[in-house]
Amino acid sequence: MSTNAIIYISLCAVLLLVSFIVNKQKTLMGLKRGWFMFRNILVPFLNILILVSVVLFLIPPNIISRYLGPDSGALGLAIAAVVGSITLIPGFISYPIAAGLIKQGASYTVIATFMTTLMMVGVVTLPLEIKYFGRRVAITRNGLNFIAAAIIGLVVGWVL
Amino acid sequence: MKKYYQKIRPYLWVIVFAIFILASYSFQFQSGKTIATNFKNSIIEMITFIPFLFIIVGLFDVWVPKDKIEKHIGQESGLKGIMLVTLLAMLQAGPLYGAFPVAYMLFKKGASIRNIFVYLGAFASLKIPMLGIEIGYLGIKFTLVRTLVSLPLFIGIGYIMEWYLKDKNFEVKTP
Numbered sequence: 047m048s049t050n051a052i053i054y055i056s057l058c059a060v061l062l063l064v065s066f067i068v069n070k071q072k073t074l075m076g077l078k079r080g081w082f083m084f085r086n087i088l089v090p091f092l093n094i095l096i097l098v099s100v101v102l103f104l105i106p107p108n109i110i111s112r113y114l115g116p117d118s119g120a121l122g123l124a125i126a127a128v129v130g131s132i133t134l135i136p137g138f139i140s141y142p143i144a145a146g147l148i149k150q151g152a153s154y155t156v157i158a159t160f161m162t163t164l165m166m167v168g169v170v171t172l173p174l175e176i177k178y179f180g181r182r183v184a185i186t187r188n189g190l191n192f193i194a195a196a197i198i199g200l201v202v203g204w205v206l
Numbered sequence: 207m208k209k210y211y212q213k214i215r216p217y218l219w220v221i222v223f224a225i226f227i228l229a230s231y232s233f234q235f236q237s238g239k240t241i242a243t244n245f246k247n248s249i250i251e252m253i254t255f256i257p258f259l260f261i262i263v264g265l266f267d268v269w270v271p272k273d274k275i276e277k278h279i280g281q282e283s284g285l286k287g288i289m290l291v292t293l294l295a296m297l298q299a300g301p302l303y304g305a306f307p308v309a310y311m312l313f314k315k316g317a318s319i320r321n322i323f324v325y326l327g328a329f330a331s332l333k334i335p336m337l338g339i340e341i342g343y344l345g346i347k348f349t350l351v352r353t354l355v356s357l358p359l360f361i362g363i364g365y366i367m368e369w370y371l372k373d374k375n376f377e378v379k380t381p
Contacts, residue, residue: 048251048254048255050254050255050341050342051258054258054259054338054342055255055258057258057262058258058259058261058262061261061262062261062265065265065269072268072269073265075268076261076266076267076268076269077261077264077265078264079263079264079268080260080261080262080263080264080267081260081261081264083260083263083264083299083335084256084257084260089220091252091256092220093219095245095248095249095252096220096223096245099241099244099245100241102244103237134301136301137301137333137336137339138335138339141339141340141342141343141344142248142252142343144343145251145343145344148344154348157348158348161352162331165302165336166302166327166330166360168302168303171301171302171303174303174306175303175306177379177381178306178309178310178378178379178380178381179306179309179378179379180376180379183367183376186370187323187326187363187367191327191330191363194356194359194360194362194363197355197359198352198356201355202348202352202355205351205355206347206348
């Protein structure tokens with residue numbers, strides 16, 4: 047079992063115990079909410095794991111490391127930022143993809159940029175955002191976040 | 207028939223994949239077996255922490271008084287205000303477009319322009335359930351570095367937006 051699993055299971059056990067001692071009813075309610083959230087993501091999560099297993103098999107590691115690896119430079123960064131900005135992948139689903147890409151040779155810079163644009167820049171949701179904030183503000187916000195994502199990617203890649 | 211299809215529609219890919227794997231093993235299709243091994247490893251990876259993470263998130267949800275934080279938001283300014291909106295954002299879940307209605311609510315409550323955009327930034331990159339999954343998949347080091355680099359950047363974006371919109375009668379509308 048991985049260290050992650052051990053940490054999560056122990057943390058979960060401790061929190062459950064404390065919560066249960068303080069308030070039994072609230073604990074049960076928390077368990078129920080957690081279960082509902084888990085159930086809601088289960089099928090989309092399975093689908094994405096299937097997709098990742100197939101795609102990572104089909105795309106050879108050397109292609110991934112050439113375009114998204116440490117030596118991919120500005121091209122890799124650009125691919126990550128653009129793909130991250132236009133696609134609309136829910137966060138929890140993007141992590142297995144990111145982990146798979148890293149295993150196949152993608153760099154931390156590329157992954158951090160991809161994840162950040164995915165979360166902070168939304169081209170697909172721009173029309174909706176414009177309705178809330180107006181055209182100019184929405185575009186400015188997305189532009190600033192796009193730049194921030196590239197900076198975040200570069201610094202993360204540089205530190206790790 | 208159509209009704210039946212509607213029922214299995216969400217599980218379609220899972221079913222197709224299961225058939226594919228079964229067939230691969232029956233006919234000794236090597237590529238299919240490799241994919242099955244990939245899949246098995248990711249399932250194990252997922253099942254060893256995601257359910258526990260969701261129990262933790264569920265407990266958080268019941269114990270942390272989100273509505274109380276919401277009540278105080280807006281009036282607070284300065285560092286305290288930034289911390290408060292960041293905290294509120296961390297307790298949320300879901301995609302960024304789910305944050306726009308909350309931004310509207312913050313605006314109505316009198317939150318500053320800066321804090322509205324800090325909220326959006328924190329919402330996008332600091333949600334606790336997301337951080338939990340990120341640590342599980344990409345490691346604590348990656349998560350910590352990414353978070354620490356992101357934090358000053360989106361607070362900075364909050365300041366830039368505030369400066370940019372100072373005399374522009376900015377308002378958040380609801381569609």
